[in-house]
Amino acid sequence: MDKKTEKYIINKLRTAGCVFAKDEARLLISEAQTLDKLLDMVEQRATGLPLEHIIGWADFCGIRIEVEQGVFVPRRRTEFLVQQTAALTTPESIIVDLCCGTGAVGVALAKTIGHIELYAADIDPASVRCARRNTTLIGGNVYEGDLYHPLPPILHNRVDILVANAPYVPTDSIELLPQEARKYETRLALDGGVDGLDIQKRIASEAPLWLALGGHLLIETSQKQALQTAKILAQSGLIPKVTHCVELDATVVIGTQISRVNTACKALT
Structure with a gap:
């Protein structure tokens, strides 16, 4: 992923109110298999969909926990x-x-x-x-x-x-x-x-x-x-x-x- 695209994603997430925009951008980049999929995931996050619902898992006690959309995300x-x-x-x-x-x-x-x-x-x-x-x-x-x-x-x-x-x-x-x-x-x-x-x-x-x-x-x-x-x-x-x-x-x-x-x-x- 080139720096320009990464910077674009970080700025978009930050504008949408994501406090940890840089960390979220890197996670989305690591999870996306294609550029089109990545941009779609970024758009979903910018609209407010929880990050865990987008990537399909949450980190809880150092364990990757599967999460479906609509399900309560472990805090x-x-x-x-x-x-x-x-x-x-x-x-x-x-x-x-x-x-x-x-x-x-x-x-x-x-x-x-x-x-x-x-x-x-x-x-x-x-x-x-x-x-x-x-x-x-x-x-x-x-x-x-x-x-x-x-x-x-x-x-x-x-x-x-x-x-x-x-x-x-x-x-x-x-x-x-x-x-x-x-x-x-x-x-x-x-x-x-x-x-x-x-x-x-x-x-x-x-x-x-x-x-x-x-x-x-x-x-x-x-x-x-x-x-x-x-x-x-x-x-x-x-x-x-x-x-x-x-x-x-x-x-x-x-x-x-x-x-x-x-x-x-x-x-x-």
Whole structure:
């Protein structure tokens, strides 16, 4: 690729508002097989289509994760969710990834920990397709359906780790998100209801029925919502703990299952 063409692409991306125009230009150049394809990719990016949707993959925890257009792109902040989960997990653990999207969290956990027994679920068909492709090499079990509904009942009281990057954006705040998210990613992956906590409440309410004693539920949330998320976990009988990473601007709330009888009763009330 000649310098003139590269400079043209960088300037076009920069004019379109791409903060990392030079890095994006080089990535597009490396991915395009022909000049015509490259120029088409640049035009797509200039209109606001996420870079990951254009090239078909996202870098997450140093892993190339396949991403289809319309599917939620795994964010760097979610790497903190992986870090917190990995610290509580041992090889052979049974892990359930709810609202799994592309399956990035499960794949990153398998790379970090070693062999895990992974079950993942998402309600979005396109996300499920991506997750099945991404988890093939680690033997992941991916189900299409609403939260716990498609999971095999044999997992009741046996899950060591429940992990969820569930939608937590309040409905009225979706229009304030960057164009890449609000226009090109499925609303199912963003909309958490009026206060952003609807899906978290549903996950927490059933968690005690699936977790083993000593098991953990980890939920990514915002720093602003963290105390409310912790309260939701406590109301389901889990012992909550709030963790935050300044560098990634990421917050994870961890709930621990310490009592089978009490938590099960609370989950059903």
